[in-house]
Amino acid sequence: MSKSKIPQPLYVTRPSLPPLEELTPLLEEMWAKKTLTNNGPYHQEFEQKLCAFLGVKYISLFTNGTIALIAALRALSVSGEVITTPYSFVATAHSLLWNGITPVFVDIAGSSFNIDANKIRAAITPDTTAILPVHCYGGRCDVVAIQGLAEEFGLKVIYDAAHAFGVKDQNGSILNYGDMSVLSFHATKVFNTFEGGAVISSTEEQKRKIDHLKNFGFVDEVTVIEIGINGKMSEFNSAVGLLQLNYFEQEVDSRKRLDANYRELLSDLEGIEIPGLLPENMSNYSYFPILINDDYLFNRDEIYDKLQKENIFARRYFYPLISNFPMYENLDSASKDNLPDANRVANKVICLPLYGQLKFEEQQYIASILRGEEP
Numbered sequence: 001m002s003k004s005k006i007p008q009p010l011y012v013t014r015p016s017l018p019p020l021e022e023l024t025p026l027l028e029e030m031w032a033k034k035t036l037t038n039n040g041p042y043h044q045e046f047e048q049k050l051c052a053f054l055g056v057k058y059i060s061l062f063t064n065g066t067i068a069l070i071a072a073l074r075a076l077s078v079s080g081e082v083i084t085t086p087y088s089f090v091a092t093a094h095s096l097l098w099n100g101i102t103p104v105f106v107d108i109a110g111s112s113f114n115i116d117a118n119k120i121r122a123a124i125t126p127d128t129t130a131i132l133p134v135h136c137y138g139g140r141c142d143v144v145a146i147q148g149l150a151e152e153f154g155l156k157v158i159y160d161a162a163h164a165f166g167v168k169d170q171n172g173s174i175l176n177y178g179d180m181s182v183l184s185f186h187a188t189k190v191f192n193t194f195e196g197g198a199v200i201s202s203t204e205e206q207k208r209k210i211d212h213l214k215n216f217g218f219v220d221e222v223t224v225i226e227i228g229i230n231g232k233m234s235e236f237n238s239a240v241g242l243l244q245l246n247y248f249e250q251e252v253d254s255r256k257r258l259d260a261n262y263r264e265l266l267s268d269l270e271g272i273e274i275p276g277l278l279p280e281n282m283s284n285y286s287y288f289p290i291l292i293n294d295d296y297l298f299n300r301d302e303i304y305d306k307l308q309k310e311n312i313f314a315r316r317y318f319y320p321l322i323s324n325f326p327m328y329e330n331l332d333s334a335s336k337d338n339l340p341d342a343n344r345v346a347n348k349v350i351c352l353p354l355y356g357q358l359k360f361e362e363q364q365y366i367a368s369i370l371r372g373e374e375p
């Protein structure tokens with residue numbers, strides 16, 4: 001397709017939104033009731049509907065995924081050292097520092113993007129209290145091996161499942177693994193409430209604790225039992241979330257088709273590695289990462305620049321690695337020798353635009369730039 005026909009610019013993602021006219025009656029009701037936040041009716045309904053939709057028992061809605069992570073670690077009394085991955089959005093490790101916990105980085109497994117469960121054992125010390133893995137791009141971690149290690153060493157497991165909304169395996173929702181899982185509903189996520197997040201607890205008692213923690217520690221008007229924070233989701237975000245549930249499957253179906261198109265369009269490009277397709281249901285198609293190998297025409301940053309020049313804003317998620325940011329780089333576990341695969345992948349990865357509204361012609365155009373064809 002010629003450049004003039006491409007609606008510019010193209011971004012790594014664009015939020016899917018419910019029809020505006022569906023939101024209007026919910027807003028009118030909100031205006032009439034004047035309940036705007038603090039566990040209002042939409043919040044309660046959204047929690048209930050989400051449990052059923054995702055196939056989990058206990059959900060607590062949050063203002064965003066980062067505060068949800070911070071609260072989850074606190075609720076489980078995690079302290080000392082926590083084993084985690086450097087290949088993630090910086091919020092994963094920041095949630096540890098906000099709790100006064102030292103992150104211990106373990107490499108990812110080859111090009112799988114997820115923590116290498118076989119390397120966790122060697123990183124466990126007497127100070128380790130938990131593992132914080134990430135289901136990166138929505139791909140499930142090695143949950144069985146991680147659970148085995150957690151049981152052997154008495155560790156908690158908190159999954160950063162920010163990318164994993166709706167992902168299932170043969171046992172149902174992958175959000176049921178570990179002690180807690182944390183979702184993000186940020187505008188850039190496959191399911192969004194503008195800003196938002198949630199903690200999935202494995203027991204009712206944990207949910208109660210999380211609910212106190214996100215509301216300053218209040219249990220009633222005059223009793224505070226925790227050093228809580230304000231992590232509550234508003235009625236507006238909850239109303240948006242309720243409507244979004246009706247469109248999630250449609251969004252995933254569109255992305256699935258677009259994912260297949262990219263695989264076809266890029267299949268003959270030697271030097272561009274496309275990660276394997278996950279089995280049906282085990283992906284929500286939240287990102288389309290590709291790896292630019294050394295034998296390709298251009299290196300990763302040249303491709304990134306070329307795309308930008310054409311107003312295509314692909315992103316290098318997750319470069320730089322968390323372990324290379326200034327507040328982490330001096331940790332022993334942050335050394336590049338300890339994290340060869342994560343460093344290699346972070347230097348080769350680029351996530352191409354992927355969202356339900358993306359057009360096939362736009363994908364063809366992106367592919368032509370990757371091929372080095374002049375627009």
Ligand code: T4K
Nearest residue numbers: 011013014015064065066088089091162184185186187188
């Ligand atoms: N754990 C993991 C593994 C995560 O990936 C994240 C968040 C978290 C935890 C924390 O969850 P939250 O506290 O955020 O709920 C974005 C997001 O801000 C962040 O939520 C996300 N991960 C991360 C991977 O990506 P940026 O700085 O790359 O976003 P930004 O603003 O550059 O947006 C990217 C593109 O998306 C834009 O170029 C255009 C498009 N966009 C963005 C926004 C905000 C829109 O079209 N509309 C919008 O409203 O971090």
